[in-house]
Amino acid sequence: xxxxxxxxxxxxxxxxxxxxxxxxxxxxxxxxxxxxxxxxxxxxxxxxxxxxxxxxxxxxxxxxxxxxxxxxxxxxxxxxxxxxxxxxxxxxxxxxxxxxxxxxxxxxxxxxxxxxxxxxxxxxxxxxxxxxxx
Amino acid sequence: xxxxxxxxxxxxxxxxxxxxxxxxxxxxxxxxxxxxxxxxxxxxxxxxxxxxxxxxxxxxxxxxxxxxxxxxxxxxxxxxxxxxxxxxxxxxxxxxxxxxxxxxxxxxxxxxxxxxxxxxxxxxxxxxxxxxxxxxxxxxxxxxxxxxxxxxxxxxxxxxxxxxxxxxxxxxxxxxxxxxxxxxxxxxxxxxxxxxxxxxxxxxxxxxxxxxxxxxxxxxxxxxxxxxxxxxxxxxxxxxxxxxxxxxxxxxxxxxxxxxxxxxxxxxxxxxxxxxxxxxxxxxxxxxxxxxxxxxxxxxxxxxxxxxxxxxxxxxxxxxxxxxxxxxxxxxxxxxxxxxxxxxxxxxxxxxxxxxxxxxxxxxxxxxxxxxxxxxxxxxxx
Amino acid sequence: xxxxxxxxxxxxxxxxxxxxxxxxxxxxxxxxxxxxxxxxxxxxxxxxxxxxxxxxxxxxxxxxxxxxxxxxxxxxxxxxxxxxxxxxxxxxxxxxxxxxxxxxxxxxxxxxxxxxxxxxxxxxxxxxxxxxxxxxxxxxxxxxxxxxxxxxxxxxxxxxxxxxxxxxxxxxxxxxxxxxxxxxxxxxxxxxxxxxxxxxxxxxxxxxxxxxxxxxxxxxxxxxxxxxxxxxxxxxxxxxxxxxxxxxxxxxxxxxxxxxxxxxxxxxxxxxxxxxxxxxxxxxxxxxxxxxxxxxxxxxxxxxxxxxxxxxxxxxxxxxxxxxxxxxxxxxxxxxxxxxxxxxxxxxx
Numbered sequence: 001x002x003x004x005x006x007x008x009x010x011x012x013x014x015x016x017x018x019x020x021x022x023x024x025x026x027x028x029x030x031x032x033x034x035x036x037x038x039x040x041x042x043x044x045x046x047x048x049x050x051x052x053x054x055x056x057x058x059x060x061x062x063x064x065x066x067x068x069x070x071x072x073x074x075x076x077x078x079x080x081x082x083x084x085x086x087x088x089x090x091x092x093x094x095x096x097x098x099x100x101x102x103x104x105x106x107x108x109x110x111x112x113x114x115x116x117x118x119x120x121x122x123x124x125x126x127x128x129x130x131x132x133x134x
Numbered sequence: 135x136x137x138x139x140x141x142x143x144x145x146x147x148x149x150x151x152x153x154x155x156x157x158x159x160x161x162x163x164x165x166x167x168x169x170x171x172x173x174x175x176x177x178x179x180x181x182x183x184x185x186x187x188x189x190x191x192x193x194x195x196x197x198x199x200x201x202x203x204x205x206x207x208x209x210x211x212x213x214x215x216x217x218x219x220x221x222x223x224x225x226x227x228x229x230x231x232x233x234x235x236x237x238x239x240x241x242x243x244x245x246x247x248x249x250x251x252x253x254x255x256x257x258x259x260x261x262x263x264x265x266x267x268x269x270x271x272x273x274x275x276x277x278x279x280x281x282x283x284x285x286x287x288x289x290x291x292x293x294x295x296x297x298x299x300x301x302x303x304x305x306x307x308x309x310x311x312x313x314x315x316x317x318x319x320x321x322x323x324x325x326x327x328x329x330x331x332x333x334x335x336x337x338x339x340x341x342x343x344x345x346x347x348x349x350x351x352x353x354x355x356x357x358x359x360x361x362x363x364x365x366x367x368x369x370x371x372x373x374x375x376x377x378x379x380x381x382x383x384x385x386x387x388x389x390x391x392x393x394x395x396x397x398x399x400x401x402x403x404x405x406x407x408x409x410x411x412x413x414x415x416x417x418x419x420x421x422x423x424x425x426x427x428x429x430x431x432x433x434x435x436x437x438x439x440x441x442x443x444x445x446x447x448x449x450x451x452x453x454x455x456x457x458x459x460x461x462x463x464x465x466x467x468x469x470x471x472x473x474x475x476x477x478x479x480x481x482x483x484x485x486x487x488x489x490x491x492x493x494x495x496x497x498x499x500x501x502x503x504x505x506x507x508x509x510x511x512x513x514x515x516x
Numbered sequence: 517x518x519x520x521x522x523x524x525x526x527x528x529x530x531x532x533x534x535x536x537x538x539x540x541x542x543x544x545x546x547x548x549x550x551x552x553x554x555x556x557x558x559x560x561x562x563x564x565x566x567x568x569x570x571x572x573x574x575x576x577x578x579x580x581x582x583x584x585x586x587x588x589x590x591x592x593x594x595x596x597x598x599x600x601x602x603x604x605x606x607x608x609x610x611x612x613x614x615x616x617x618x619x620x621x622x623x624x625x626x627x628x629x630x631x632x633x634x635x636x637x638x639x640x641x642x643x644x645x646x647x648x649x650x651x652x653x654x655x656x657x658x659x660x661x662x663x664x665x666x667x668x669x670x671x672x673x674x675x676x677x678x679x680x681x682x683x684x685x686x687x688x689x690x691x692x693x694x695x696x697x698x699x700x701x702x703x704x705x706x707x708x709x710x711x712x713x714x715x716x717x718x719x720x721x722x723x724x725x726x727x728x729x730x731x732x733x734x735x736x737x738x739x740x741x742x743x744x745x746x747x748x749x750x751x752x753x754x755x756x757x758x759x760x761x762x763x764x765x766x767x768x769x770x771x772x773x774x775x776x777x778x779x780x781x782x783x784x785x786x787x788x789x790x791x792x793x794x795x796x797x798x799x800x801x802x803x804x805x806x807x808x809x810x811x812x813x814x815x816x817x818x819x820x821x822x823x824x825x826x827x828x829x830x831x832x833x834x835x836x837x838x839x840x841x842x843x844x845x846x847x848x849x850x851x852x853x854x855x856x857x858x859x860x861x862x863x864x865x
């Protein structure tokens with residue numbers, strides 16, 4: 001990811017910084033200029049709880065360029081408690097233990113790095129609820 | 135608006151063309167189509183292509199191909215809509231002819247994927263998805279389809295093996311297509327044993343990485359009626375969010391539904407009038423979801439069509455009649471034009487062993503990304 | 517003795533331990549044919565997507581969950597570590613951004629071998645105690661690396677803790693005083709661009725660890741006029757199991773006082789996080805009025821000693837975030853080969 005793009009989206013990636021629509025009150029993530037639910041243009045910043053559940057998942061055996069060192073890893077569609085869905089990796093869980101409907105919580109982890117000398121990209125991933133895993 | 139007809143078609147075999155560049159493959163397809171149409175030149179060339187810049191470092195392929203085929207000077211440009219680039223180029227060509235701006239227009243879909251290595255192709259294909267919120271997380275295009283397939287299996291209580299019929303049908307038809315990448319049938323067991331790419335999607339659920347070029351020549355019906363091979367009865371595009379996570383319902387391809395409905399209305403037909411359907415079966419799950427959204431199966435039941443008496447050449451709705459994306463191959467930006475060439479073959483009785491008897495109306499649907507751009511064309515025989 | 521003008525304390529605390537555990541017996545299997553004693557049972561190992569930054573963020577979020585303060589009132593974010601992800605580019609600004617403390621805050625990365633975390637706390641006491649700022653986030657976190665086959669490989673672990681230092685009246689535990697003790701003692705170091713540290717073997721004991729830990733602890737108690745029996749708990753830097761046990765004994769503490777905060781047998785030596793995470797385990801159990809003596813140690817060398825008294829607020833906040841033992845209980849054993857992959861010891865190109 002380019003340096004400006006990484007910088008521009010950091011709050012979304014580190015902490016799921018989201019919006020709530022001033023017109024229909026629905027949560028919006030990632031942020032948009034126009035509400036996808038009611039087409040209104042005014043939104044306010046909000047924080048999401050980071051809680052959600054697995055809507056679907058897959059284990060990636062053939063990783064795209066930049067992710068080879070992490071393969072195999074599990075990707076998921078996570079339905080967040082506030083409504084939006086995100087595509088994200090699951091972490092701290094073995095692939096065979098993942099289930100649709102499993103409650104998960106957001107953590108900030110390393111997504112990728114540009115070699116040994118380039119920037120490190122951090123972002124959201126999801127894991128099983130810590131206290132249930134313990 | 136003028137009615138538009140197809141007066142010539144051409145294609146190269148889909149394969150790993152190690153010895154040919156993008157320009158050579160485009161040349162072969164365009165020349166074959168010009169010969170088929172009996173023309174020496176054309177007013178314009180629209181090139182459907184997705185990855186020339188990403189994988190080959192080469193953009194500006196409109197002028198490149200126009201010059202290389204000896205038509206330096208004509209209007210030419212590239213049209214891009216991810217894997218739907220081929221059908222998008224056809225639609226641009228149709229605009230030109232229907233509007234009266236041009237008379238004879240060439241539409242060439244071409245893709246050169248094998249100049250890049252595996253993970254570069256994986257990343258290149260992922261440019262069709264949302265870079266900031268899907269791809270940056272580590273998902274590939276196969277992975278996105280795997281998320282859909284897993285959810286589909288869960289929600290509709292379907293097993294992976296139920297999708298086998300799509301791959302078996304595609305390979306059965308590809309076996310009789312000399313231009314197909316894979317020309318041998320497979321058994322259901324082959325499907326079940328295939329190696330995993332992103333579970334539940336295995337190698338036999340997926341279309342291959344390959345090279346290819348196909349071309350069609352368009353002209354106005356008035357003046358070219360005698361040379362027409364097929365009429366374009368409908369051309370419709372619809373869009374959806376790039377990212378699956380932004381969809382209203384990930385398991386409903388809204389853009390397929392919208393694009394199909396628009397096309398049926400333009401052609402003044404209903405789904406039952408369609409004699410064959412070149413479906414965008416880049417993955418078996420896309421075949422199932424497309425059949426549902428296009429109105430051929432109820433929600434959650436598209437996979438039930440993966441049997442011979444439904445989708446086989448003599449079935450209720452023959453699909454992927456020349457092998458589809460799975461067996462003919464999916465040279466991404468070229469696929470939409472291959473589909474049109476194949477529908478024309480069916481409507482002109484040139485489909486050989488795969489001929490759908492009495493085919494009068496054929497539909498081709500080309501999908502960009504995981505369903506964000508859907509372009510439907512309906513052709514009628516002459 | 518270091519005593520701020522205004523009383524300060526811990527407003528919130530949070531720990532982090534990664535999920536993976538490498539048994540010391542695995543290191544012995546590969547390097548000594550399984551012979552010889554083991555300094556600990558197992559150590560915590562960061563996963564492929566974890567580093568000092570990601571672990572700091574989670575510990576900080578736990579501390580914030582307990583503190584329930586206005587995060588924009590944090591006036592400094594300090595991360596002490598010997599394994600910052602970047603040699604140049606602060607870990608602390610990323611933490612500040614991730615928790616919402618940016619932009620109007622101080623931020624810096626600290627390094628003092630295993631003492632960098634307690635260093636951040638002492639500095640935080642200065643900011644808050646002088647009323648320059650209301651809160652300071654002080655973190656000690658590491659993904660420590662030992663050279664393959666070296667004695668340190670058995671123990672060099674990943675983990676640490678975060679503390680929000682704030683006014684005493686908001687605190688779950690109050691700092692009665694601190695004391696720092698440093699000398700130029702070359703027991704352990706890592707040169708720039710080196711992957712692994714070097715050390716003076718047995719020299720790391722008497723003149724380094726024991727001299728600094730014991731002197732700092734004794735001096736603080738003497739200046740405060742306290743005795744070991746005044747403390748319910750003692751938490752010491754824990755590079756292995758034996759060192760803190762012996763240092764506690766020399767200082768005059770009983771094994772029961774050391775036990776709760778002695779985590780090294782089950783998570784290893786988390787370097788800058790070591791004494792700090794021990795303190796979190798103690799706070800998870802301590803009751804109002806309990807006193808705690810904590811002494812860190814960093815090679816090179818120095819110790820920070822703290823005398824801490826638990827307030828009534830601790831019981832209110834404790835369960836707002838996972839306890840340290842929750843993290844310790846969440847464990848997946850890995851073998852040496854997986855450890856080699858996770859800790860980037862494979863030459864990939």
